[in-house]
Amino acid sequence: MVTIYDVAKRCGVSASTVSKAINDYPAIPEETKARIKKAMAEMKYVPNLQAKSLSRGKSKNIGILVYLEHEVSPFTHPLFGQILDAFSKKVSQQGYNLLFVTHYVEGKREPGLLKCIMSRNVEGVVILGEMDNENVLEIINSPIKCVGFDYYGTKMPGICTDGYAALKQVTEELLKRGHRNIAFITGKANKITDQRIKGFQDALFEYKVPFDRSNLLEGEYFNQDKAIEITACLLERKNRPTAIIYPDDYTAIAAMGFIRSKGLSIPRDISVFGFDGLEMANYVTPMLSTVVQDTKALGEELSKALIEEMSSSEKHGHVVTLPGKLRISDSIAAIK
């Protein structure tokens, strides 16, 4: 491997001069810089970023932490993937690299996530997925700079889609179509979920439809089995709901298959709403009505927030809310 010393020797200068030429210090005349740069190119010199990172104290590494207790894995999560895609484009323009924090031991995630992150010297971490797990909390509460997708607290910046407005609109669309018995299967209880529930309730309130507690059921984001299980209960009810809102498209799609398998038709017997706007929601029949999250904007906001956070001396906590966009398709219909 050719080092800065090799280049220095070849040019008849010292390593410090080469370093200064690389980093464009004004003390080095253009002529010398050109000579050194020529030599670097000829020798195919590539700087060792680990060494640079060590001496500069900056790693230019960003950690990605996707923490999911459920089966959907970091690399196959359709929503997170889209967000990360936008995120990575933004931060790599600033010279950052993405390090996936996937610390499995024997197929299971090991506890020492914080240690793992600290030893990699990442300058910041994006957190997606569960955030009330103690392993993740340890990181959020540490001095490491982070941002969270769908985080709604004060320990770090959080970026999310406006779940209140979205669920209000979703519910209104159903109410508008005559539905009065609407079930809402939520994700796991947290502040994001609470916002959605509030939107759901407010829409009912505005339409003067009494809120039926039993129509609010706690599921789990991206947990298809759970969604199906709850749906099964709903279908067996005497007063079966005429519409079901799911926590995300992924569970909604699974549930649609289940509902159909029970001999019911969507949307004739049951209207279905999802959330996220996944691509696959367009492939199912009937096409799933959903709330499209602006994943590009979300990813970009995450990068903006993290870069800001990393260049600041202390940690902040503020929530950025982006609007979702209703996409009405054939999975909902007016009640007969």
Added chain:
Amino acid sequence: MVTIYDVAKRCGVSASTVSKAINDYPAIPEETKARIKKAMAEMKYVPNLQAKSLSRGKSKNIGILVYLEHEVSPFTHPLFGQILDAFSKKVSQQGYNLLFVTHYVEGKREPGLLKCIMSRNVEGVVILGEMDNENVLEIINSPIKCVGFDYYGTKMPGICTDGYAALKQVTEELLKRGHRNIAFITGKANKITDQRIKGFQDALFEYKVPFDRSNLLEGEYFNQDKAIEITACLLERKNRPTAIIYPDDYTAIAAMGFIRSKGLSIPRDISVFGFDGLEMANYVTPMLSTVVQDTKALGEELSKALIEEMSSSEKHGHVVTLPGKLRISDSIAAIK
């Protein structure tokens, strides 16, 4: 940040002793080791891996290079995601970290991929996607250890699903159902694609069905637009094919939508076959018949090959072929 020197001072020993205790050198008595480890825990010492990497000359980093000229992005590619998932589980057990090589400048990938990889000191690289691009070839031909998914050459180990056997079976299934006019839209021409074509042709040959050149069309993997475009041509033919085989599920699903939009029914008018066994293939109606790639095994083989490669002094090239599994669903039917 607490360093090895801090721990040394606290224990009244030298840094070398602490290092030896960490790395379990026999020269240090158990008693001292225990004392040092206790101090490390109390002081919340985490080793700096960059420094370690610098002195050891091993980074324990593996680069992931997803090179796609088309729109599907590294993080949202459903097939690669599944493979990477299995891969990451395996290699992280060996203490490796994954570094995504996403070198975008102004939203476009910059040429200097090799430089980018070399400066990160990755010990090895997994390559997915296009491999005949010059940027990627530069890496494959460099001394850096790599493995490729769906690579079928001699410059590095390649892992892939047996496309010959798969396409032979796929074609046979269609022939068995009476189809005689079968179109095969392939991916971009390369050795993997060639294998599939060979399987396709051999099946026809065995059934004594003459091979019609015009039924072999070059599309592009994961390029929905192109697939639709080619499908459009096929549908306008006088002797419209009764079955179409697509290069992957992703394009097949898009084409199914298109075919339906033209007033044709699947599988009554046209039978459709995909490839990959993506989850979403199960969500479309009718469910898509496909060849399921064993992504878990593929990811694990990739990790095995890369680890072997990294611990060897020279580069090798050999191809490991894994069997695919037919999944017959409602998208194909017997001809009337």
Added chain:
DNA sequence: CCTTTTTAGGAAATCGATTTCCTACCGTAG
């Protein structure tokens, strides 16, 4: 022509580990 100010570039410390000797010191054997 001498002093002062620039300019160009180098020496050496530093970042946080690892690793190769090397040195005390201990116990044991002769």
Added chain:
DNA sequence: CTACGGTAGGAAATCGATTTCCTAAAAAGG
């Protein structure tokens, strides 16, 4: 009592950069 071998631990070099002084030499000014 001396010699020797083994054990415990340390000093210092190293990895490949960066960065802070610092020193010549050249240029400018008097």
